[in-house]
């Protein structure tokens with residue numbers, strides 16, 4: 001039997017695995033813990049005999065058996081070696097883990113398969129979340145698969161159209177709030193507990209159990225531990241989840257090195273980066289977060305204490321990038337490597353470029369950028385602006401001349 005429980009990251013009080021709780025009685029964040037001795041035989045050979053998705057690493061997931069597992073075949077995303085992108089930003093050995101290849105187009109699916117499976121185990125009558133878009137899309141899809149009612153609350157006018165469409169098409173009840181994401185999360189959290197809906201924001205520690213598999217896959221694919229793992233940071237869950245994955249691999253003997261975790265935020269929404277850089281004792285929220293990267297447009301990240309531990313324990317780095325730097329990185333990823341990502345996902349690449357230029361990051365080490373979501377999520381006019389297309393009349397002569405001209409141009 002696997003021994004699994006929930007534990008406060010601050011006072012280390014423990015709670016049963018099947019108690020619904022989003023914070024410790026002391027107010028601290030909860031983490032899912034497992035007695036690593038109780039997991040049975042864990043080895044790369046065993047993992048690699050299975051299909052390449054989140055469930056390949058079943059021994060390290062907090063469930064006993066596979067029955068009633070809700071899955072859309074999430075995870076198993078490509079790790080691309082990017083030589084041209086490396087040249088552009090001055091790195092020697094650069095990889096992109098492309099999370100846009102998940103079923104709903106973002107890494108959120110890694111966590112939702114676990115979160116919804118847990119919701120069913122707990123007998124929840126419904127699930128809910130606040131979202132900047134991707135959590136809503138993912139929760140909606142997994143709720144549909146599981147056949148459980150789903151309510152998502154998004155900040156009105158601040159969600160990428162593709163994400164909103166996903167949530168509606170998958171059949172979630174979509175509620176648009178006249179307010180920010182941070183306000184939405186506060187409200188949903190409070191009300192969900194009152195009406196008995198299971199909250200599946202990243203404050204829910206079970207979701208992070210799925211998201212930690214990005215670390216397993218990265219080592220599985222690379223065959224070694226990279227020097228740096230860079231991620232965009234919004235509510236601070238994913239960087240903490242990835243770090244938990246590395247720590248657990250180390251604890252069970254699958255790896256014997258650690259990467260440095262690198263957290264990137266946007267200039268207009270950088271409370272976590274400021275916290276680390278200025279060595280503040282507590283997070284100073286950003287009341288009106290603003291950035292083109294809507295997935296990380298968050299001013300009051302709930303998981304900041306977990307993310308801070310991740311950066312500190314891993315001897316990590318942080319950086320903030322401008323919207324222009326994000327758009328530039330998005331265009332370079334696409335035009336040099338054929339990797340289409342949404343703005344938040346491009347922030348990891350923009351941040352790595354900045355950290356190499358400043359000399360804070362060792363350009364000779366292996367760098368993995370986690371590119372968290374697909375470009376198809378967000379075709380907003382400001383992202384298309386400046387990209388080219390040409391109109392032509394249906395005249396063969398014109399079209400021939402045009403093609404000849406276009407082929408003769410260098411780029």
Ligand SMILES: *Cc1c(COP(=O)(O)O)cnc(C)c1O
Pocket residue numbers: 106107108134135202232233234235236237238239295296342344345372373
């Ligand atoms: C959710 C999300 C993030 C931020 O992850 P956190 O866990 O909130 O820090 C980054 N990029 C994309 C595309 C996302 O959907």
Ligand SMILES: [Zn+2]
Pocket residue numbers: 008009010011012013024025026027028
């Ligand atoms: Zn506590």
